[in-house]
Amino acid sequence: MGRVTNFNPLCVLLPLFIVLAATATAQANLFLPRPRIGYYGSACWNVESIVRSVVRSNYFANPANAPGILRMHFHDCFVRGCDGSVLLDGPNSERTAIPNLSLRGFNVIEEAKTQLEIACPRTVSCADILALAARDFVVLTGGPWWAVPLGRLDGRVSLASDVDLPGPTDSVAVQKQRFAAKNLNTQDLVVLAAGHTIGTAGCGVFRNRFFNYNNTGSPDPTINPSFVPQIQAQCPLNGNAAARVALDTGSEGQFDTSYLNNLRFGRGVLESDQVLWTNPETRPIVERLLGLRFPFLLFGSEFARSMYKMSLIEVKTGLDGEIRRVCSAVN
Ligand code: HEM
Known part of the structure; x- marks a missing residue:
């Protein structure tokens, strides 16, 4: 007996529809504006000078805003892309996740947004303000300037459960993997981690390493022995876990x-x-x-290059997002 086959036209039409829809979306994406240098043009010709002046006044009022905003930009870009999601306030927003509890400088971004x-009402995204402010703070601490591509949209979603950032005890393998997931290579990892040239860490984050590394009862053997008592004095075992210590001792x-250079001499604070x-x-x-091996790399220009790359992680354009009215809430 011959087999009876039921031909269902949907079996052919559905895949065809999916292929056509995907092609159409890909083509439409080609025409969406991508972040680029000079994006706002006459729509907000003074965006850069407004952000710069807010950054300047806040830097001179409190220089700790510089590392605060640099780190905030990193935490923004690594979670749902550079979409200002880290700025959103709310019960289970990214801001409530443990690594973000010590972020500082939210007021700086909000002040720039207000201005x-x-x-230029409803024009400049909070994600762009954060990217610009990070660059401007770096410049004020003596770092490089780079042109920041603009045109990111702000995201509408911010969830603490999405926050999965590199941690202070991560091995190089894990750090590499986390950066690779964001299309950043091993050089980007080293260069961007060297953003720790400015800023501080809370004692609670790394204290074990200086007293009882991996429950050995002793400090991490890779720490320079002369550095151990120095940090132990700043972060006593039962002292304030929130007290802060420079990530780059002396500078x-x-x-x-x-x-x-501190890493070279075993004076890194974080294990990572x-x-x-x-x-x-x-x-x-x-x-x-450090200029110890050929071919040399210039830290300033490499940092600028890697920051440029980081600032374009999974950016939102088109219908993906919005221009918020305030940075702490969706419209
Ligand atoms: C490579 C993986 C990274 C790890 C594991 C890491 C970890 C940390 C930790 C644990 C702190 C201390 C937080 C606290 O106690 O408040 C910190 C601070 C900081 N991080 Fe990272 N970080 C990494 C990469 C980066 C990158 C890529 C940047 C920016 C380009 C950055 C910029 C900063 C800055 C500026 C501070 C000081 C913040 C302040 O003083 O307020 N970090 N980081």
């Missing part, structure tokens, strides 16, 4: 290669920093940045 809403407010020197793949990059 921009007066100068915390200055954007320079001193952080990398020190392993960049002990690991055979990342050490040569540190050496090149």
Whole structure:
């Protein structure tokens, strides 16, 4: 007996429809505006000078805003892309996740937003303001300037459960994997981690490493022995976990290669920093940045290049997002 086959036209038409729809979306995406330098043009010709002046006044009022905003930009870009999701307030928003509890400088971004809403209403995204402010703060600490591509839209979703950032005890393998997931390579990892040339960390984050590393009862053996009592004095075992210590001992407010040099001498504060020197793949990059190995890398220009890349992670355009009226809430 011959088999009876029921031909269902949907079996052919559905896949065809899916292919056509995907092609149409891909083509439409080609025409969506991509972030680019000079994006706002006459729609907000003074966007850069407004952000710069807000950044300047806040830097001189409190220089700790500089590391605060640089880190905030990183935390924004690594979670749902550079879409200002880290700025949204709310019960289960990204801001409530543990790594974000110590972020600082939200008021700076909001102040710039308020001024921009007066100068060019509903035009400049909070994600763009954060990217510009991070660059401007870096410049004020002695770091490089780079042109920031603009045109990111603000996201409408911010969930604490999405926050899965590199941690202070991550190995190089794990850090590499997390950066690769954002299309950043091993050099980007080393160069961007060297953003720790400015700023501080809370004692609670790394104290174990200086007293009882991995429950050994002793400090991490990769720490320079002369550095151990120095940090132990700043972060006593039962002292305030929120007390803050420079990530780049001796040069915390200055954007320079001193952080990398500290790694070379076992003076990294975080384990995730020190392993960049002990690991055979990342050490040569540190050496090149320090001018100890050919071909040399210039820290300033490499930092600018990697920041540019980071600032374009999974950016939203078209119908993906919006221009918020205030940075702490969706419209
Ligand atoms: C590579 C993986 C990274 C890890 C594991 C890491 C981890 C940390 C930790 C644990 C702190 C201290 C937080 C606190 O106690 O408040 C910190 C601070 C900081 N991080 Fe990172 N970070 C990484 C990458 C980056 C990147 C890519 C940047 C920016 C380009 C950055 C910029 C900063 C800054 C500026 C601070 C100081 C913040 C302040 O003083 O308020 N970090 N980081």
